[in-house]
Amino acid sequence: MSDTHAHSVAFARDTMLPPAPPPPGETGAIRWIRENLFSSWSNGLLTIVSIYLIWSILSAILPWTLQGIWDAGSLGECRAIRDERGLSTAACWAVINERWLQILFGFYPTDNQLLASWFYSDELAAAGGLEAVFGPGSNSTARIEFIAAMKADIGNLVVFFFGYWRPLMALALLVVAVAPILYSSLPRKLLWFSLAYPFVAVFLLWGGTIWGPVSVAVGLVAAILVGRVVAAASGALLGMLAGIVAVLAIFLNPLPFADIGLFPLLPHVTGVLNAAMPIGLEAIPSDDFGGFMLAIIIGTSGIVLSLPLGIVLALGRQSSMPLIKWICVTFIEVIRGVPLIVWLFTASLLLNYFLPPGTNFDLLLRVIIMVTLFASAYLAEVVRGGLAALPKGQYEAADSLGLDYWKAMRLIVLPQALKISIPGIVNTFIGLFKDTTLVVFIGLRDPLGLTNAIRATAEWNGIYWELYIFVGLLFFVFCFFMSRYSMYLERKLQTDRR
Amino acid sequence: MKKSVFLGTLAVAGLAAGLASAQSTLEQVQARGSLLCGSNEGLAGFAAPDANGVWQGFDVSLCRAIATAVLGDPQAVEFVPLTSQTRFTALAAGEVDVLVRNSTWTYSRDTDLNLDFVGVNYYDGQGFMVRSDLGVSSATELDGATVCIQTGTTTELNLADFFRVNNITYEPVPVATNAEGQQQYLAGACDVYTTDVSGLAATRATFENASEHVILPEIVSKEPLGPVVRHGDNDWGDIVRWTLNALVAAEEYGVTSANVRELAAAPTANPEINRLLGTEGELGAMMGLANDWAVNVIAAVGNYGEVFEQNIGENTPVGLARGLNAQWTDGGLLYSPPFR
Numbered sequence: 001m002s003d004t005h006a007h008s009v010a011f012a013r014d015t016m017l018p019p020a021p022p023p024p025g026e027t028g029a030i031r032w033i034r035e036n037l038f039s040s041w042s043n044g045l046l047t048i049v050s051i052y053l054i055w056s057i058l059s060a061i062l063p064w065t066l067q068g069i070w071d072a073g074s075l076g077e078c079r080a081i082r083d084e085r086g087l088s089t090a091a092c093w094a095v096i097n098e099r100w101l102q103i104l105f106g107f108y109p110t111d112n113q114l115l116a117s118w119f120y121s122d123e124l125a126a127a128g129g130l131e132a133v134f135g136p137g138s139n140s141t142a143r144i145e146f147i148a149a150m151k152a153d154i155g156n157l158v159v160f161f162f163g164y165w166r167p168l169m170a171l172a173l174l175v176v177a178v179a180p181i182l183y184s185s186l187p188r189k190l191l192w193f194s195l196a197y198p199f200v201a202v203f204l205l206w207g208g209t210i211w212g213p214v215s216v217a218v219g220l221v222a223a224i225l226v227g228r229v230v231a232a233a234s235g236a237l238l239g240m241l242a243g244i245v246a247v248l249a250i251f252l253n254p255l256p257f258a259d260i261g262l263f264p265l266l267p268h269v270t271g272v273l274n275a276a277m278p279i280g281l282e283a284i285p286s287d288d289f290g291g292f293m294l295a296i297i298i299g300t301s302g303i304v305l306s307l308p309l310g311i312v313l314a315l316g317r318q319s320s321m322p323l324i325k326w327i328c329v330t331f332i333e334v335i336r337g338v339p340l341i342v343w344l345f346t347a348s349l350l351l352n353y354f355l356p357p358g359t360n361f362d363l364l365l366r367v368i369i370m371v372t373l374f375a376s377a378y379l380a381e382v383v384r385g386g387l388a389a390l391p392k393g394q395y396e397a398a399d400s401l402g403l404d405y406w407k408a409m410r411l412i413v414l415p416q417a418l419k420i421s422i423p424g425i426v427n428t429f430i431g432l433f434k435d436t437t438l439v440v441f442i443g444l445r446d447p448l449g450l451t452n453a454i455r456a457t458a459e460w461n462g463i464y465w466e467l468y469i470f471v472g473l474l475f476f477v478f479c480f481f482m483s484r485y486s487m488y489l490e491r492k493l494q495t496d497r498r
Numbered sequence: 499m500k501k502s503v504f505l506g507t508l509a510v511a512g513l514a515a516g517l518a519s520a521q522s523t524l525e526q527v528q529a530r531g532s533l534l535c536g537s538n539e540g541l542a543g544f545a546a547p548d549a550n551g552v553w554q555g556f557d558v559s560l561c562r563a564i565a566t567a568v569l570g571d572p573q574a575v576e577f578v579p580l581t582s583q584t585r586f587t588a589l590a591a592g593e594v595d596v597l598v599r600n601s602t603w604t605y606s607r608d609t610d611l612n613l614d615f616v617g618v619n620y621y622d623g624q625g626f627m628v629r630s631d632l633g634v635s636s637a638t639e640l641d642g643a644t645v646c647i648q649t650g651t652t653t654e655l656n657l658a659d660f661f662r663v664n665n666i667t668y669e670p671v672p673v674a675t676n677a678e679g680q681q682q683y684l685a686g687a688c689d690v691y692t693t694d695v696s697g698l699a700a701t702r703a704t705f706e707n708a709s710e711h712v713i714l715p716e717i718v719s720k721e722p723l724g725p726v727v728r729h730g731d732n733d734w735g736d737i738v739r740w741t742l743n744a745l746v747a748a749e750e751y752g753v754t755s756a757n758v759r760e761l762a763a764a765p766t767a768n769p770e771i772n773r774l775l776g777t778e779g780e781l782g783a784m785m786g787l788a789n790d791w792a793v794n795v796i797a798a799v800g801n802y803g804e805v806f807e808q809n810i811g812e813n814t815p816v817g818l819a820r821g822l823n824a825q826w827t828d829g830g831l832l833y834s835p836p837f838r
Contacts, residue, residue: 141798
């Protein structure tokens with residue numbers, strides 16, 4: 001037996017055969033192509049047709065894009081350069097090269113004094129110094145010519161970084177302020193800066209005395225403190241009332257019938273502080289805001305303000321108190337049932353008739369309020385979807401723990417509901433951000449409106465694609481970031497049964 | 499919390515309001531230190547920003563002229579961009595002091611809208627542009643043509659009238675904006691593009707082969723474009739009207755930005771020039787302005803002819819001839835009432 005056995009062993013291999021290379025056509029790129037592109041006759045045909053389509057599109061676009069002309073003073077010069085180089089087609093990127101600052105910032109003024117004293121000091125001295133060029137009583141036409149010469153000399157990049165330092169700093173601080181909200185790994189103390197950021201941004205962007213935003217912030221804190229103290233002493237209802245009275249006293253006149261000149265307190269406080277310590281930046285009116293900066297301002301304020309408002313509306317719509325419920329339902333349905341452009345026209349045209357004559361209610365502020373209300377109605381429905389998706393047991397569990405309404409919402413219901421709603425919320429935000437271009441119809445200088453203005457100049461009349469492509473790219477970058485962030489957030493919060 | 503933020507922002511915005519309504523427009527402008535001029539968001543030759551954001555153009559120059567008359571500073575203007583939908587409400591609501599936005603003076607706008615057109619700074623009219631290889635020399639030969647036309651404008655109505663009166667047919671291709679019309683016409687979507695002649699000229703100037711397109715001689719409508727002010731403050735209307743008249747009169751009397759200082763230094767032989775430039779009489783004071791207001795205006799922006807040549811004249815890309823906008827002495831319609 002053993003012999004037989006030993007004999008039979010001789011036939012058994014004790015080493016593995018080295019793996020043979022796969023047969024030709026079953027490996028690498030060829031296999032991938034065969035499996036994915038030519039797996040059948042019909043797929044093969046589709047592949048060839050698609051490749052032809054892609055090629056014909058790219059062969060039209062790429063030469064136009066890549067052979068584009070960056071250095072020219074007008075569309076006519078662009079065409080001349082193109083013919084000189086013997087090209088049949090070429091983009092005229094020179095318009096972006098010359099006007100990109102305008103598309104980004106509109107007519108927001110640059111800090112010319114800083115530019116002049118840092119980068120153009122010799123010519124400034126030759127022109128008689130800061131006071132002679134920029135001081136009160138200086139010749140405005142000469143000043144404009146000086147600035148034009150200066151900007152042509154120092155170039156767009158320097159103007160971008162130093163001339164527009166105020167909006168740039170506001171944007172940089174926005175990133176700092178938003179980061180602790182977006183990424184929970186950052187220290188929580190940064191959240192205090194996030195709270196203070198709106199006031200910092202208003203000061204940087206609009207300028208004026210620093211005491212305006214400071215006293216508004218202090219006034220809000222004071223009103224909350226008054227409310228808290230009274231609430232602790234004599235109940236929540238009285239506390240809320242005291243808070244409202246404090247707000248009225250600080251920001252409005254609570255006694256409109258008796259004009260005693262004391263209320264509202266805010267302007268007095270601001271005036272006194274400003275007289276004592278005049279610190280501030282040059283004030284810039286909202287009319288000068290424009291370009292992509294305007295889209296960011298409207299979009300960001302709309303997003304930040306509409307989220308809490310939308311959550312409150314969604315909760316209100318589910319409320320068991322009929323009055324609150326019906327107010328919320330009416331608000332949501334009315335706002336959502338009318339196109340945004342109608343609301344914008346209401347903001348820009350109709351509101352004037354309701355406000356007292358001579359009131360100068362900032363158009364930008366009106367637009368931000370309208371956009372916020374519009375987005376919050378949509379958000380309310382998105383959040384309501386999240387609330388409805390939550391099993392009833394979660395609500396009952398919260399109740400059985402003895403939590404009151406707000407605690408149950410804050411600790412149990414909303415964290416889950418909001419997590420479910422993330423794609424919908426971000427979707428609304430992206431929509432809101434792109435909708436900011438609609439303000440062009442009420443005469444705000446958004447990027448698209450600026451393309452019209454740029455086209456109206458003799459140099460660039462007749463130029464279309466280059467401007468639209470640039471504006472489109474700017475929007476794409478922002479929307480793409482938002483979409484990527486929402487996917488990151490979903491992955492991070494994925495704790496459940498998927 | 500939410501509510502208080504809202505009220506707070508409201509209050510802050512309201513602070514700037516003040517009690518402006520009690521003042522006249524002139525006082526408001528002087529107190530503000532700048533003129534709020536309702537302007538186009540961009541129209542070739544009439545209003546456009548240069549690379550530094552400084553507005554240039556034919557309408558813009560009139561705004562600067564008014565600012566110079568009132569404040570002595572041609573740069574003391576804030577241009578408020580207005581669309582054709584928002585322009586009249588913005589003026590009526592007091593968001594701008596004066597509207598210089600190529601607005602046509604019509605009966606209903608002047609009466610029903612409670613606005614005052616104080617003059618005409620450009621006589622325009624609707625025209626047609628076609629490719630020259632079409633072989634058309636008159637608009638009456640356009641039977642059966644496809645026409646690119648901006649919807650919701652008076653040009654649309656004028657077009658229908660013109661073709662009906664001449665008993666010929668056309669096929670409209672509706673477009674929303676001038677930019678779209680330009681593209682459609684170039685792409686061959688329509689044989690004819692119609693809008694105001696100044697617009698056609700500006701459009702044609704941007705074409706690669708401008709000589710392949712002709713603007714037909716027919717002008718089918720009257721479009722007197724002029725500055726507009728609110729009803730009710732006639733003193734302010736006077737200032738705008740006579741600033742425009744001063745530009746026109748200056749051209750008539752040969753006063754230019756180059757020689758105005760010299761002419762204003764001492765009374766000249768022409769009493770009309772002397773009254774215009776304030777070396778004789780007290781005309782400025784009658785409007786509440788300095789006596790040399792017209793000198794400053796002409797020195798800053800030039801006379802009507804200079805403004806025209808700089809922005810839309812034959813040496814500019816827009817390349818418009820004076821035509822109706824010549825002085826009455828040259829067979830045009832410009833006719834300033836006497837400065838007396």
